[in-house]
Amino acid sequence: MTTPTAKRWEIVDLIANRTVTAGEYKPSIKDYLSELTVKPLTGIPVALAVLYAFWSIFSSFAGALVTDGFMVKLFDNYWLPWIQNVWPNPDSVLYFLFVGDPLADNCFEAFGMLTSGLFVSIGVVLPAIFIFYLMMTILEDSGYLPRLAVLMDGLFHKIGLHGYAIVPAILGLGCNVPAVTATRNLETKKQRFIMMVLLAVFIPCGAQLGIMLDVIPETVGWVMLYLIIGFCLFGFILGKLIPGGNPEILIDIPPYRRPALQNICKKLWVKTKGFFINAIPFVLLGILFVNVLYLLGVIQALADLFAPLFVTWFGVPKETVGPLIAAFLRKDLAVAQLSTIAMTPYQMITAVVLISIYFPCVATFVVMLKEGVKELAAAVGVLAVIVFLYGGLIHLIGILLGVA
Template structure:
């Protein structure tokens, strides 16, 4: 890509690592901002311009922080900053606050991305940026979708009205990108923000009132936009049906059940037909040779292969780095993670998730959240880390605290689920169902309590629901790959390191000591044998490994269920802990952890008591 090639000249001199560079370090005259309403395609455009992949989804608020990448043309190199989506620079939420601060710091140029299908509303932000006197280039995005909807926007008339260059683009296909870069080049070449063509809409940098802006927008729209009537397409009908109280309910139910079945089917299919055979036919013979070479025992054998079960390697029980460690991550967890993200990414890009928010609003409102919190929650079902990060789309700190706490307590990640379903599934369907039911009930009860107890109020749902869009297969694959790569990079060292650590600690007798120390708690409250303390404590490294460690203990089905539930709810894994800390700050983190600890033991203890009552 053009933007990439030119950048070699300055690599290392002016550009840091685009993923870690702090915005602070970038002088304003090296910045180019990508500004626009939520969900207008900024992130897609960003990826097109820089080649740095930014996650995009078909709902507002995907970019809650900002991404930053290199963009070069001519002889100069700039930092392109993907500013979080904002409807206005008078902030109504955190993302808009970040956006305003970045814009107010100034930049060499600003690309204002407009959604051609909702021009009127989009122009509001554009005017606010123009009023700040920044050099602007407008990307009139989604012109293809607008055409489909019967909306024609005259780009040159818009350029004249705004007094800045306007380039029609279709970011997903790359249409107009080269023209955009050219316009940007011209814009930045001009010296300082000199007065450009004095159209009536570009006054000196004074801020208008909201009313004045809408008046200006009204007159601009009249000149540049023509809407022709067109018939309702199947997409419109589906969009309307999706928010109907009856049809929409049926659709929501179908989507949830369909997603669940699809994930099970895809996950199990990958395990049974691809990864398990691969492990048994390719990996096992190699490991057997290694085991024999090591003499079947000894320290190294114990760490790498683990203990032999009936003289043979057992992937689920041997507990060596290369046996159980690899098997847990690549055969038991990875397929479900892949399946989960395939389904989630499709729903995201199709635009279904905000509609789900409409259905969950009534429930979530009673938990001190609003419907949109369903999106972080669903992301949390894959991995708690992105789920907690996504709580930034919620407006108030109160909501973010409730949402983040609920996710880390009662939303099991895909790794834990895959292992729990694998381990409990052999015992019968109801043993799989119980942990899910307990977690769901705890989620509701805890949310309700937090809502009643915490001071402050939570704002109500006000959200734009994007149109349905058929996701492009390549975009979907790229996103899926990005997420799976992220999972592998993060999980591999922790899983392998976790298995290593467990083995070392066991050999040193530390696990046993910790087990003795905590035995009264685990035995008394949860009815678990002292050995179960080890896995529960080491859940802090990775929960999937911890479930794996429960297998060789020979627990009863009831004990296993109690252990899995407690494991799911108590101490977050290390990655989740770090992100909670970052998002909530020390004091709130402590509160969240206290709640977590208490809830986990309350739920586990109650479940144990219930099992004892019903009789083993």
């Protein structure tokens, strides 16, 4: 007697015989390219080339073409002189808060809410965010991003993660907020916690990268090297210390395809609109908040209080306390402040790394809080230890090399 299950399989076989045509498989160029980009021998050089092209386009478009070629001239030659002339009483508190230094000849040094605030957010950060998300969307829609995840699986397993962690890592280079949200796709609590901590500490956002390329281009490479080393080092340590499993990667790899222009435009609009809504207000309020703290003498008091730690342990001037406070609101704003402080090149590298690893910006902090109060408290505790140890280690390396 034929069972219902056997009958169902007979129907399946019947449908398959009528619809499936057997023949010799002839791989296409896309198939060959797919194989080349997931095998380590050929995939790693391709990945390095893609990331190099990514970085080159990002820096040349955001920094050289848009910011230096257009925005600097617009803000410094037209906007700054105009607002300095129309705003009454340069000696008033409101002038200091909103316009900044009346003797400044560029928006970076003015450091007012309507001068540095608008220039940083629109003149520097917006071009960086735009080109980053454009390239990220193209890589995603073309089908390359899942292959990069497979390729990176071996490396990420060394630090308690798997290859799909490359997705939040790359997203973090645009903005840590969607990157922290993307950690939910990782399978275990251990993986999500490790990735959330590493994102908050060692992944600079596109806004910060844009400012770094504009004000300290000669030291960006060293800063990124220290952050990559820290990412791998402390990721390995956390992977060993935190209990839990690390399952193998399971990911759907779509075929290579041409990205649809309509999809690219829609994704780019949604992500850029999010920047206008979530980021620009924090930049403007951050400058206003820091200026108020300067007027009240809070920055100076904190600088005096933490001077022994910053000068002795980290090897940076005590004036970096102000930017560190601003970093809680916007790290790009903090890097802009650092550029006005007199430091040696190595001190600048150390200070920018400290800004990066010091604390997540308030927007990232809120998203981390949504992941759980216990997880946030644990992440902040781990972060404090990492900042203290790694900041001191960087200073020690500078001493040993004779450049600190």
